[in-house]
Every structure is written in structure tokens, then in C-alpha cells.
Amino acid sequence: MSVGAPKIPVVVAEVVEVNALIKRFRFQRRDGAAMPVFSGGSHVVVEMDDHGTRRMNPYSLMSHPADTLGYEISVRRDEVGRGGSLYMHTHVRPGMEMVLSQPVNLFPLDARAKKHLMIAGGIGITPFLAQMAQVEAMGGRFELHYSVRSPALGAYVEHLQEQYGSRVHVYYDELKQQIDLKTLLKSQPLGTHIYVCGPKGMIAWVKATAAAMGWPALAVHSEEFLAPPVGLAFEVQLAASGKSFTVQPNQSLLEAIEAAGVEAPYLCRGGACGQCETDVLRCDGHIEHNDHWLTDAQKASHTKIMPCVSRFRGAALILDR
Amino acid sequence: MTKTMFEPSITSRPVYGVLSPGVGSAHLFVADGEGADAVCDLFAKAEAAEMKAASHIIYMPGANGCDKTADLQALGVAQFYRAPSFASAQSRLAKVLADAHMGLQIYAAGTEGLMAQVAALAQAAGLPYEAVQMEHRGSLARRVQCVHCKGVTENVRLDPFHCSHCGLSLFVRDHFSRRLAAFQGVNIDAEDPGQVPASVERFK
Amino acid sequence: MSLDFNVETFRGDYTFKNSAKAIKRFPFPFPEDSYMYSVNMEPHVPGAVGSVFEHLFDVDEHYVAEMRDRAQVLAEDPLRCQTLPHMELAGWDLLELIMESKARDYPQWFELHKDGDNWHWINKPLQIEQKFTFMDASTLPYGPMEYITRQTQGDFTLQDQRDDDLWIEAGMVTTQADWSLDFDIGMSFKQWHAPVPLAHQMNIFDRALKFLLKLQHGAPVRRFNWTMTVDALLDTSPENYPKWGPSKTTMTPETIGHRQHLRVELQTLHRLPRSNAIVFPIRCYLIRFEELVTVPKWARRLHRVVRDIPDELATYKGFLRNKPLMLDYLAQFDDGQPTSPGFGAD
Numbered sequence: 042m043s044v045g046a047p048k049i050p051v052v053v054a055e056v057v058e059v060n061a062l063i064k065r066f067r068f069q070r071r072d073g074a075a076m077p078v079f080s081g082g083s084h085v086v087v088e089m090d091d092h093g094t095r096r097m098n099p100y101s102l103m104s105h106p107a108d109t110l111g112y113e114i115s116v117r118r119d120e121v122g123r124g125g126s127l128y129m130h131t132h133v134r135p136g137m138e139m140v141l142s143q144p145v146n147l148f149p150l151d152a153r154a155k156k157h158l159m160i161a162g163g164i165g166i167t168p169f170l171a172q173m174a175q176v177e178a179m180g181g182r183f184e185l186h187y188s189v190r191s192p193a194l195g196a197y198v199e200h201l202q203e204q205y206g207s208r209v210h211v212y213y214d215e216l217k218q219q220i221d222l223k224t225l226l227k228s229q230p231l232g233t234h235i236y237v238c239g240p241k242g243m244i245a246w247v248k249a250t251a252a253a254m255g256w257p258a259l260a261v262h263s264e265e266f267l268a269p270p271v272g273l274a275f276e277v278q279l280a281a282s283g284k285s286f287t288v289q290p291n292q293s294l295l296e297a298i299e300a301a302g303v304e305a306p307y308l309c310r311g312g313a314c315g316q317c318e319t320d321v322l323r324c325d326g327h328i329e330h331n332d333h334w335l336t337d338a339q340k341a342s343h344t345k346i347m348p349c350v351s352r353f354r355g356a357a358l359i360l361d362r
Numbered sequence: 363m364t365k366t367m368f369e370p371s372i373t374s375r376p377v378y379g380v381l382s383p384g385v386g387s388a389h390l391f392v393a394d395g396e397g398a399d400a401v402c403d404l405f406a407k408a409e410a411a412e413m414k415a416a417s418h419i420i421y422m423p424g425a426n427g428c429d430k431t432a433d434l435q436a437l438g439v440a441q442f443y444r445a446p447s448f449a450s451a452q453s454r455l456a457k458v459l460a461d462a463h464m465g466l467q468i469y470a471a472g473t474e475g476l477m478a479q480v481a482a483l484a485q486a487a488g489l490p491y492e493a494v495q496m497e498h499r500g501s502l503a504r505r506v507q508c509v510h511c512k513g514v515t516e517n518v519r520l521d522p523f524h525c526s527h528c529g530l531s532l533f534v535r536d537h538f539s540r541r542l543a544a545f546q547g548v549n550i551d552a553e554d555p556g557q558v559p560a561s562v563e564r565f566k
Numbered sequence: 567m568s569l570d571f572n573v574e575t576f577r578g579d580y581t582f583k584n585s586a587k588a589i590k591r592f593p594f595p596f597p598e599d600s601y602m603y604s605v606n607m608e609p610h611v612p613g614a615v616g617s618v619f620e621h622l623f624d625v626d627e628h629y630v631a632e633m634r635d636r637a638q639v640l641a642e643d644p645l646r647c648q649t650l651p652h653m654e655l656a657g658w659d660l661l662e663l664i665m666e667s668k669a670r671d672y673p674q675w676f677e678l679h680k681d682g683d684n685w686h687w688i689n690k691p692l693q694i695e696q697k698f699t700f701m702d703a704s705t706l707p708y709g710p711m712e713y714i715t716r717q718t719q720g721d722f723t724l725q726d727q728r729d730d731d732l733w734i735e736a737g738m739v740t741t742q743a744d745w746s747l748d749f750d751i752g753m754s755f756k757q758w759h760a761p762v763p764l765a766h767q768m769n770i771f772d773r774a775l776k777f778l779l780k781l782q783h784g785a786p787v788r789r790f791n792w793t794m795t796v797d798a799l800l801d802t803s804p805e806n807y808p809k810w811g812p813s814k815t816t817m818t819p820e821t822i823g824h825r826q827h828l829r830v831e832l833q834t835l836h837r838l839p840r841s842n843a844i845v846f847p848i849r850c851y852l853i854r855f856e857e858l859v860t861v862p863k864w865a866r867r868l869h870r871v872v873r874d875i876p877d878e879l880a881t882y883k884g885f886l887r888n889k890p891l892m893l894d895y896l897a898q899f900d901d902g903q904p905t906s907p908g909f910g911a912d
Contacts, residue, residue: 232488255386
């Protein structure tokens with residue numbers, strides 16, 4: 042990584058099938074040393090060697106931030122994606138050696154909040170597991186509203202209810218239960234911050250409802266990792282390193298750059314953090330900007346690209362890398 | 363005129379806007395002196411009509427004697443309170459903020475010192491600084507913290523001026539602390555004691 | 567006191583001095599013959615044995631005397647150390663970082679023994695022994711940041727990260743180049759740098775902030791800053807400006823070599839793991855002009871830097887008044903020979 046933090050060589054200590062869609066993985070350091078402590082909301086990038094294709098997917102850390110014996114993540118099986126989650130589900134077994142990045146937090150709690158109001162949808166529960174453990178240890182005030190499809194797919198519901206009692210509220214879509222967001226947002230004490238992690242639609246709904254009720258935008262936090270989309274293959278030329286290659290349909294531009302042996306900076310690999318921003322020297326065609334980082338004007342100008350999630354259609358793309 | 367013209371300044375100095383009706387469950391206005399005009403202008407807008415039943419105005423006359431209590435009273439908002447000074451209104455403000463829920467909109471209008479103190483209280487109550495709407499009206503006199511004795515002098519018009527606490531001659535910087543709601547005053551004759559340039563009225 | 571540490575003062579009779587060894591390892595901050603702002607950050611990786619970069623936190627011959635001076639400053643003005651309530655966790659992160667580093671790097675002076683959350687800290691130079699419970703502030707005589715920074719050279723600020731900005735919300739500041747923690751605490755990155763001339767127009771702070779927001783745990787960075795100080799006064803605070811300001815007016819050609827000091831700040835930045843905050847240690851090194859000119863390359867180069875610096879910067883750094891005196895003194899050591907690139911002596 043560009044800012045030089047050392048990676049963490051790990052061994053898979055445990056793989057647990059949480060439900061039909063979700064598996065939990067526990068990693069420990071190969072050298073037996075302690076993992077770094079982290080802040081709730083952090084993710085790590087997991088490196089996979091998928092039969093010759095290097096995949097690097099970000100996953101939120103869900104284990105207790107003070108647990109330095111190991112890290113835990115939960116992975117939801119995505120049948121239609123590019124294969125990172127499928128690889129984790131079908132190939133990763135206890136004893137396997139893997140590599141993790143240092144934790145990075147792009148979804149931190151606001152430490153000044155008088156109360157933390159957490160809203161999770163499905164697999165979006167994972168960062169909150171770590172955050173709740175941290176807030177609880179600090180004596181902070183929080184409440185979780187967790188929406189899942191069905192009791193069978195309600196990952197960690199029992200654990201959460203046991204641990205945090207009436208501060209945990211669970212809603213099952215199949216039982217036609219829905220978060221009564223307007224009532225919930227009406228009664229929050231001044232100084233409450235909202236955190237939402239889940240599907241795109243849920244994040245948009247929470248943000249719009251809060252804004253319409255007079256919540257300041259800076260009191261509403263969200264995290265949505267974009268999985269790099271699959272697309273058509275395209276050619277790219279790297280000016281600084283003098284390389285040209287094809288980006289495959291199920292490969293991200295960033296992965297293709299790395300596969301060509303060119304070092305490129307990154308942190309989130311999900312279009313959110315801005316670290317991989319790259320100058321476009323020539324663009325004969327159309328960049329499919331899939332990120333949350335560039336401004337609309339930057340996107341329209343076709344002078345910048347976020348290679349972690351964005352793709353290209355056209356005759357020629359030359360990058361300053 | 364709604365907007366004061368400010369000279370270009372440094373990045374710690376706040377910039378102010380124009381009050382506009384916000385969306386929310388309750389509306390708290392704090393104004394001093396000519397700030398009352400900004401509040402009246404807001405309520406003159408059609409979309410503000412339905413805010414009145416959920417509005418609370420706390421007003422104090424300006425240090426320059428400007429008192430527009432009657433104008434604000436005539437608005438007919440749910441709660442109006444005239445305080446003799448900001449200091450005297452502080453416990454009331456603290457109570458209002460402690461009882462409030464998210465959705466409360468806060469508006470401050472008048473002098474920089476007043477607006478900054480309101481914003482600091484709102485921040486202490488957990489709201490982002492940006493959540494407080496501010497509009498400058500009236501005097502540009504400054505609230506200045508003496509960096510040496512830490513005393514705050516209100517309504518500073520002259521530069522340099524004498525700290526009202528320790529008496530040192532201070533020049534007034536543009537450096538501004540939102541937490542202290544004050545500009546910074548630094549001793550002007552520290553290197554050459556006694557050599558103090560004549561004061562000029564810089565902040566009218 | 568151990569022979570490792572000087573008996574000296576940074577006030578009153580100013581007995582501070584650098585040994586020959588300290589001069590040799592002095593972090594001279596100019597890699598070329600002129601100076602202008604730049605972001606100039608590089609990884610804070612271990613440097614040569616004996617250099618100020620050898621360890622994460624450098625402990626040198628001035629350690630004990632500097633800590634005594636800090637205690638005096640705090641006794642006179644406790645506001646030099648402040649923590650906004652939400653920053654205590656970052657304070658524990660800092661305490662852990664410093665204790666672990668020092669115990670690892672200087673085992674002859676510091677020891678840290680852990681049994682779960684029961685920690686036992688031994689600081690031999692300052693004759694401190696403390697058993698406490700990690701993360702329980704009631705088991706320490708001060709809050710965690712104050713406790714450990716009373717035992718660590720350099721100023722420290724802790725920055726919370728939120729809303730794509732860094733907020734200076736805790737600090738221990740007693741060896742500062744004329745800025746007030748009490749005034750600046752709570753400010754955003756650009757707010758607290760607001761008084762710095764020229765750099766804003768150069769987008770220095772935009773670039774620096776963008777870089778720092780992405781700073782990663784385990785990958786600290788460093789840069790230099792510098793100014794000039796008359797007499798070996800560590801505490802050049804705005805609070806005490808009326809006390810030290812007059813010292814600038816009593817400099818003479820006879821005393822300048824002895825009284826004028828180049829003041830170098832080794833600034834490092836580290837991401838803290840539990841709090842996601844950033845700690846910014848600002849380590850101050852002082853060197854008398856007459857000590858500095860014993861290294862010919864540094865003498866030539868400092869003369870050229872001071873000669874060519876814009877007045878706006880000399881004013882901001884507080885030495886415009888004595889610039890002519892400095893140049894007269896330094897000129898005698900500048901024979902016009904070229905200097906080699908880089909920081910080191912030839």
C-alpha cells in the first residue's frame with residue numbers, strides 16, 4: 042500500500058457456517074504475535090489467490106476490538122458477483138494461510154455523540170458488532186435497529202439480544218416487520234448520531250428521512266462498500282510504467298494493474314476512500330464511474346478514475362500510473 | 363441589506379450566511395440587537411408561517427442600545443423571551459437544549475460574539491457546528507480572549523485595546539476560536555514595553 | 567542523577583548546552599541552501615544508529631532536564647495540557663504507544679510489565695514506578711495523555727478524525743513555537759493553521775490534510791519544521807510572550823553566537839488504533855549558533871537560508887528584527903563554497 046503499513050500474514054483458525062448465506066472466518070497471526078487492536082467500524086482487505094487470480098476484498102471486522110488473539114469477519118455468499126465471496130465460501134478452510142491488510146476505519150463512530158443510533162440491514166450488521174462492543178466497554182449509550190429477511194437468516198440475533206437486551210431491536214421482512222423510522226427519529230435526544238450500514242436502498246431511505254426531519258447531514262453516517270462490478274473487457278495503457286493490458290470482465294481495473302506488476306495505492310477497494318484516485322491522460326470513450334469519491338464535475342471531465350470499481354468502454358484509455 | 367460586507371480574512375474566521383426557514387420539529391432563535399431584523403426577515407417569508415407554532419425566540423438588546431423587542435413580539439411565535447444579556451439567558455438556553463430532540467433547528471443572528479456563543483452551546487449539546495444557521499447584523503465589535511490572562515473582553519472596537527482583566531495592551535488578531543467564541547488578543551508591546559501605537563476604531 | 571543526562575536549565579541562568587555527541591546527531595533541517603514550505607513528509611522508519619531517527623521516540627541527554635522544565639511550566643499554567651472529554655481513549659492509545667516503544671528501545675531506562683490490564687511501568691531516569699490498570703484513569707495520578715507526556719520529550723497534540731477533517735482536541739504543549747493550545751483546541755486542521763502565511767495559497771494544507779486522513783496504523787510519517795529562539799527557552803508560548811519577548815531586543819554582535827538558537831521541530835504523525843485518532847508529537851531540538859557553526863556545511867547553508875528567506879516568513883517565525891545581526895554573524899562562516907545536497911555534515 043502506498044502509505045506503507047505492513048500486511049498481516051495470517052492462518053485461518055476457524056470457519057463457521059452462521060446460516061445458509063453467511064460464513065464467519067477467524068484469522069490468527071502465523072507468527073503467534075498479537076493482532077493490532079482496532080477501532081469499531083474498521084475493515085481489512087483480505088487477499089485471495091483464486092486459482093491464479095488475485096482478489097482483494099474488504100470486509101468489516103466484527104470481533105471485539107480489544108481481542109488481539111484474532112480477527113473475525115463474516116462473508117455473505119454472492120452468487121452473481123465476481124467470485125470473491127464464493128471463493129471464501131467454497132475454498133477457505135481452517136489451516137489455510139492468507140494475508141490481511143492493516144485495519145482501516147472509514148466508518149468510525151463520532152466520539153462526541155451523546156447517543157449512537159445504529160441501523161443495520163442484513164450483512165451490514167458486521168461493523169456494528171465491533172462498535173457495540175467498543176461503546177459498551179466505554180460506557181456509551183447506543184441502540185441497534187437490525188433488519189433481516191427472516192429468522193433463519195438473522196445472523197447473530199441471539200448473541201446480540203443476550204448481550205445487549207432491550208437495546209437491540211430486530212425486524213423480519215418475512216413477518217412484515219419494518220423499522221418505524223419516523224417515530225424512531227422523532228424521539229432522539231439532541232446530540233444523537235445515526236449510523237447506517239446495509240443495502241443501498243436502506244442507506245438512501247435513512248438519509249432522506251433524517252434530512253426531511255431536520256437532522257444535520259453531519260450527524261448521519263453510512264458505509265456502503267461497492268463490490269467492483271463485472272463488465273466488458275477493455276484495454277488500458279499505463280503511461281508511467283509503460284505497460285498495456287486487457288482488463289478481464291470479472292477483474293477490476295485495480296486488480297489488472299496489480300496483476301501487471303504495477304504498484305498502485307488503495308485502502309478500501311470499494312470506491313469510498315479516494316486513495317486509488319488516478320489521473321486519466323487520454324480517454325477516447327466513456328468511463329463508467331462507479332465510485333462515491335469523485336465529484337460529478339470530475340466524473341464528467343473524464344480526467345480522473347477510481348480503478349478499484351470503475352471501468353471503461355471505448356477506443357483508448359491511458360492512465361498516469 | 364441583509365449581508366454585512368467582511369474584509370477577506372484567514373481560514374479560522376467563520377463566514378456567515380442568511381437565515382432561511384429550516385425543516386424540523388422545533389425552531390430556536392437567539393438574537394441580539396439588530397439580529398432581530400434577520401429573524402423578522404425570515405418570518406416574512408411565506409414558508410415560515412407554519413414554523414411560528416413551534417418557534418422559540420430568545421432576544422437580548424445590543425450593547426449599542428439597539429432594542430427591537432416589539433418587532434419580535436409582534437411575530438406571535440409560541441415562545442418569546444427577552445433577556446437583559448446573553449449571560450442571563452445562558453441557563454435558559456442550556457435547559458432548552460437539554461430538553462430538545464434531534465430535529466431542532468437553531469438560528470443565531472446579530473453580533474459575531476453572540477452567534478459564536480450560541481454555536482458553542484449547540485456544539486456542547488452534541489450538534490455539529492454547521493447545524494446552526496448564522497446571520498451577521500449590526501455591530502462588528504469583537505469578543506476577544508487575552509492569550510495571556512485568558513480573560514475575555516466584550517465589545518472591543520479599538521485596536522490595540524486594554525485587556526479589561528489584566529490591563530495589557532493587546533492587538534486583535536483575526537484568529538478565531540469557535541470553542542471560546544472569541545478572537546485572540548496578543549500583547550502589542552511585549553518586545554518593546556511601553557511602545558504602543560495609537561488605537562484606531564477598527565471594529566464598528 | 568545518571569551520567570546519561572545533563573544537569574541544565576532552560577530558563578533563568580540557561581545552562582543548557584549540547585555535548586559534542588549531541589551536536590553531531592543534531593537534526594539539521596535544511597536539505598538545500600534555501601527554504602520554502604513544502605509538505606515534505608516521509609515515512610518515520612528507523613534511521614541510523616545514534617541518529618535522532620534511530621527510535622520511534624528519541625530520548626537524549628536533555629531528557630531529565632526537559633521533563634523538569636515541563637513540570638514547572640504546568641505548575642505555573644495547567645492549561646498547557648488539555649483534553650476534551652471524548653479524547654481520553656486516544657490518550658490511552660498514546661500511553662501504550664510510548665510505553666511499549668520506550669521499553670523496547672531503551673530497556674536500560676524503561677520497563678513495562680503487563681499482566682492483562684494490570685500494567686507496571688518503570689521509568690528509571692525520572693525515578694518513577696507505577697502500577698495501574700490500563701484503561702482505568704482512576705489508577706493514574708493524571709489522565710493517560712498527561713501522565714505519559716510528563717515523561718516524554720516534545721509537545722503532543724491528539725487529533726480526532728471525523729467529517730473528512732482532523733480536529734485538534736487534546737494536547738500537552740509546553741515547548742511550542744508561539745502557539746496557544748488553550749486557544750486552538752477544538753479547531754479543524756485548517757483553522758489551527760490559519761495564521762500561517764503563504765502556505766494556504768500554496769495549497770500546502772489541502773495536500774497535507776488529504777495525506778493525513780489516509781494515514782495508517784503502523785506507518786507513521788515525519789517532517790521537519792524550524793524557527794529561531796533567543797536563549798535556550800523551551801517555553802516560547804504566546805501566554806508568556808511579555809516575559810520572553812524583550813529578550814530579542816538585547817542581542818548584540820558579541821552575544822549572538824551564544825544566545826541565538828536554531829530551533830528544530832521533528833514532527834511525527836502516527837495513527838492510533840483504538841480511537842482512530844492521530845497523534846502529532848512535535849519534538850523540539852535547540853542548538854546555539856556557536857555550536858552549529860562547528861559544522862562548516864551547516865554554517866554556510868544556514869547563512870544562505872536566513873539571507874534569502876522572504877520577510878513575511880521571517881516575521882511569522884519571529885526573527886525579522888534580528889535578521890541583520892544573524893547574517894553578520896553567519897557570514898563569517900560562509901566562504902561561498904558549494905554545499906553538498908542533503909541534511910548531513912560533509
